[in-house]
Amino acid sequence: MRLTISRTLRLVALPLAVAGLAACGSDSPTGLRVFTGPALSVLGRGDMTARHMAEVWTRGNVAYTTTWGQRSSNGVTAVGNAVHLWRIDGTAPVLVDSLIVENATTLGDVQVSDDGRLLVVATERQNGSIVIYDLTNPLKPVRRARYQTANTSNGVHTARLARVNGTLYAFLSIDPPDARLVIVDLTDPANPREVFVRAMGNPFVHDVFVRDGLLFTALWHDGMTIWDLGGGGKGGSPSNPVQIGNVRTAAWSPSAAGSAAHNIWWLHDAAGGPYATRFAFVGEEAPGTGGSALNSSNGDIHVVDVGDVSAPREVAFYHVDGAGTHNFSVDEQRGILYAAYYNAGVRAIDVRGNLASCTAEQKAPDGRCDLRRMGRELAAGLQNGSPVYVWGVHFDGSFVYASDMLNGLWKLVATNR
Amino acid sequence: MIATLLAPRRVGAATAATAVTAVSLAVAMALPRAVARAQSPESHSSDSVGSHSPAITLRAQALGLVTRVDPALGGRAYTEGYLLQPMIMAHGRALRGHLGAVLTLDFEGLTLERGQLTPGAYGEGYVDRRHPHTYLHEALGVAEGAFRGTGVSLAGGKGFVPFGTDDPMMRPFAAYPVNHHLAQILERYALIGAVRRGPFSVEAALFNGDEPRSPGAPPDVERFGDSWAVRVTATVPRSLELVGSYAFVTSPELVTGGGLDQRKWSAAARFDHPTGLVRYALVEWAHTDAFFGDVRTNRFTSFLAEGSAVARPVTLSARFEDTTRPEEERLLDPFRTSRSPTDLGIIGITRWRTGTVAASIERSLGSIDVAPFVEATYARPTDELRPSAFVPREFYGASSVWALSAGVRLGAGRMPHRMGRYGAALPNVAPTMTGGPHVGH
Numbered sequence: 073m074r075l076t077i078s079r080t081l082r083l084v085a086l087p088l089a090v091a092g093l094a095a096c097g098s099d100s101p102t103g104l105r106v107f108t109g110p111a112l113s114v115l116g117r118g119d120m121t122a123r124h125m126a127e128v129w130t131r132g133n134v135a136y137t138t139t140w141g142q143r144s145s146n147g148v149t150a151v152g153n154a155v156h157l158w159r160i161d162g163t164a165p166v167l168v169d170s171l172i173v174e175n176a177t178t179l180g181d182v183q184v185s186d187d188g189r190l191l192v193v194a195t196e197r198q199n200g201s202i203v204i205y206d207l208t209n210p211l212k213p214v215r216r217a218r219y220q221t222a223n224t225s226n227g228v229h230t231a232r233l234a235r236v237n238g239t240l241y242a243f244l245s246i247d248p249p250d251a252r253l254v255i256v257d258l259t260d261p262a263n264p265r266e267v268f269v270r271a272m273g274n275p276f277v278h279d280v281f282v283r284d285g286l287l288f289t290a291l292w293h294d295g296m297t298i299w300d301l302g303g304g305g306k307g308g309s310p311s312n313p314v315q316i317g318n319v320r321t322a323a324w325s326p327s328a329a330g331s332a333a334h335n336i337w338w339l340h341d342a343a344g345g346p347y348a349t350r351f352a353f354v355g356e357e358a359p360g361t362g363g364s365a366l367n368s369s370n371g372d373i374h375v376v377d378v379g380d381v382s383a384p385r386e387v388a389f390y391h392v393d394g395a396g397t398h399n400f401s402v403d404e405q406r407g408i409l410y411a412a413y414y415n416a417g418v419r420a421i422d423v424r425g426n427l428a429s430c431t432a433e434q435k436a437p438d439g440r441c442d443l444r445r446m447g448r449e450l451a452a453g454l455q456n457g458s459p460v461y462v463w464g465v466h467f468d469g470s471f472v473y474a475s476d477m478l479n480g481l482w483k484l485v486a487t488n489r
Numbered sequence: 490m491i492a493t494l495l496a497p498r499r500v501g502a503a504t505a506a507t508a509v510t511a512v513s514l515a516v517a518m519a520l521p522r523a524v525a526r527a528q529s530p531e532s533h534s535s536d537s538v539g540s541h542s543p544a545i546t547l548r549a550q551a552l553g554l555v556t557r558v559d560p561a562l563g564g565r566a567y568t569e570g571y572l573l574q575p576m577i578m579a580h581g582r583a584l585r586g587h588l589g590a591v592l593t594l595d596f597e598g599l600t601l602e603r604g605q606l607t608p609g610a611y612g613e614g615y616v617d618r619r620h621p622h623t624y625l626h627e628a629l630g631v632a633e634g635a636f637r638g639t640g641v642s643l644a645g646g647k648g649f650v651p652f653g654t655d656d657p658m659m660r661p662f663a664a665y666p667v668n669h670h671l672a673q674i675l676e677r678y679a680l681i682g683a684v685r686r687g688p689f690s691v692e693a694a695l696f697n698g699d700e701p702r703s704p705g706a707p708p709d710v711e712r713f714g715d716s717w718a719v720r721v722t723a724t725v726p727r728s729l730e731l732v733g734s735y736a737f738v739t740s741p742e743l744v745t746g747g748g749l750d751q752r753k754w755s756a757a758a759r760f761d762h763p764t765g766l767v768r769y770a771l772v773e774w775a776h777t778d779a780f781f782g783d784v785r786t787n788r789f790t791s792f793l794a795e796g797s798a799v800a801r802p803v804t805l806s807a808r809f810e811d812t813t814r815p816e817e818e819r820l821l822d823p824f825r826t827s828r829s830p831t832d833l834g835i836i837g838i839t840r841w842r843t844g845t846v847a848a849s850i851e852r853s854l855g856s857i858d859v860a861p862f863v864e865a866t867y868a869r870p871t872d873e874l875r876p877s878a879f880v881p882r883e884f885y886g887a888s889s890v891w892a893l894s895a896g897v898r899l900g901a902g903r904m905p906h907r908m909g910r911y912g913a914a915l916p917n918v919a920p921t922m923t924g925g926p927h928v929g930h
Contacts, residue, residue: 124878140818141818141819141836141878142818142819142823142878142879142884143878144563144879144880144883144884145883146883146886147560147563147564147883147884147885147886147887148563148886149562149563149823149883149884151821175821177818177819177820177821178818197818197820197827198820198821199821227827247827248743248744248745249744249745249828251745274747275743275745275746275747275748276747292747293747323782325782325784327782327783327784328781328782328783328784329747329780329781329782329784330782332833334832357832358781358784358833359749359781359786359787359832359833359834359835360786360834361784361785361786362785362786362787362788363787363874364787364815364816364834364835364836364837364838364874364877364878365834365835365836365837365878366836366837366876366877366878367874367875367876367877368874369834370784459876461876477878478876
């Protein structure tokens, strides 16, 4: 078949036009809006650059941090299999010891039980488990058990300790495929006993919060579900949670895929009043745009009215341009929520009072109250220009400790109104 | 020597695969050669689904390889040997060509569980190693007809999605390019319609988005239809092919769904001629955008150019590639990544610039095609984002990576079909015969 030159050119141009349509620009993270208000004062930092720091928990004068993923230097790669112990009674945290968890590449959550007796660490990706340590000597944890079963082996993404009717439980959110919640009785720490397992989440359950016999589950695109464990009057228990209510929180962007409900905190404001236990905070963890871990994030804090736990509803939110929230720690004496904000450091938000009441100017177009427009943004930390990527925060009554994946453990002065 | 380089626990399985391949080669040699018409333009013209008796074409092939990558990670060189692509391919047709069947069995699940060392390769939970393909690589039925000068076909089963370019298995190199998961979509349940008129063809497909979880795991049939693709091809003139394609793939990396979706683009020009100095050339551009709903999270791009020339008795091939690769958390085996990422984020992006050269000699030993070859790759990976949880220079212990390979390709029987195209989508370009420079690896 003979082709004219013009027809040939058209035939060449047609498919190759697809190439011309492509944007050749490379990815770069969306710009971060830096907070210009008061800064949380930094007292010091315990450096950690051999591994990426993950979560933090403090008890007394000791902080415990976990590690994540791999970090390489000069061809030597260290994986996230270490728990680091820090003395925090000085200005800057001081690394004093490490625990190595065998056959692990990422440790996620770390938590000390309410009575200070146990330290529990989650292992993820492979050989999913929780490792349980005795804290008779807080600086010398002694392993009591490593709990790993077929139900946990996919990876324990988060582990929460909570006491229900006097019994200590661990609530384990298990990685997909076959994402599930596993509840383990820790009455005998050397011999944990599984009491409940159920598939849940869309597509996974990410984290939980337990208080007053209620279980709050962060179910990703299924939002937040509230369950009765014995405090909700529905006949539930840790071995048989009964669903009470659900809310699918909004996405940080109308174009985003869904709720990405990541973590939860049900506020009990020590000041009391009609709103003291009215609100729960749901963190949204959406992937960053144009970036990756350590340089980009998205996701808002969503305020949910749980006055009627059978019909929770979102009433407000907090948003930071160019960054997303991760884990929380709340100063319930002062009604201040501290949020780890990845590449935006740490944010302190006034969460006391009626968060559902705001003026028309303080509302978003969808009717939710905007906490920033309400002036509830109190302070920000670690926004001095050097890159940070804050995974977790822990408020110990006086100070805020922030685990920075890039640099180490920061000690910040807590704020007030 | 190769046996000693194989992981000991897989020697039994590798032996089984070797035995299967050997038997298949023998069968392919012994099977009476059916009259398989050359894929000439006439055979695929609109009026040419003509009177042909039922025909079966069979081919078996395998590739033995020893490769050294330096450094593979942490400043250390790795040397390994494999039996790659032990395959049986079959094509049958009946009812004067109106019905056809395509079958490709690939036994890499037995011989390549650990993956093939390939700098920059990634996908399906493997990194810096090419993953093994599924046992049932292709299995489709094809119905084909012609109406008033227009060829039409409908293919259904498991196979290639009409997107991108030919599978690297059918191209000159033993090492797959980094862009394999940007430039091809394969091993899915697919329903593919194709229309051909003159030099143009259009294909459209519905398929399941989830990537294979293992060589033996079938796709999730409940996800069939959650993804789609379209490809346009122009053949200008008989040996030059221009292709553009687009695909929307739902949550390929999270089998349960709910992961990031992909919107994929590809454009390519391909030259393929059985005679002359330059036998084959391909220029390809591809990009994939990852989406969280309608929010683009990342973009991955690729440019690739490769070609082969024959200077008898040697075939010389060269490839250049510039491709960005997403980085994921690695497992205890540093060549494996988590298949079920929570939080949906990546830990970095690496740009791989690679150059590969290969030389091979085609011979025939009776009915068996034998093609020994050598191949060398030089790669420079660099981090695209900073700070990043994956810094190539720190991880590999060097700013560049070398790979050297030597091996032999074996094959028996005629190449039954151009892998990845079915029915009316087969272009009016005569593929190089078995034993040619870049087909029948």
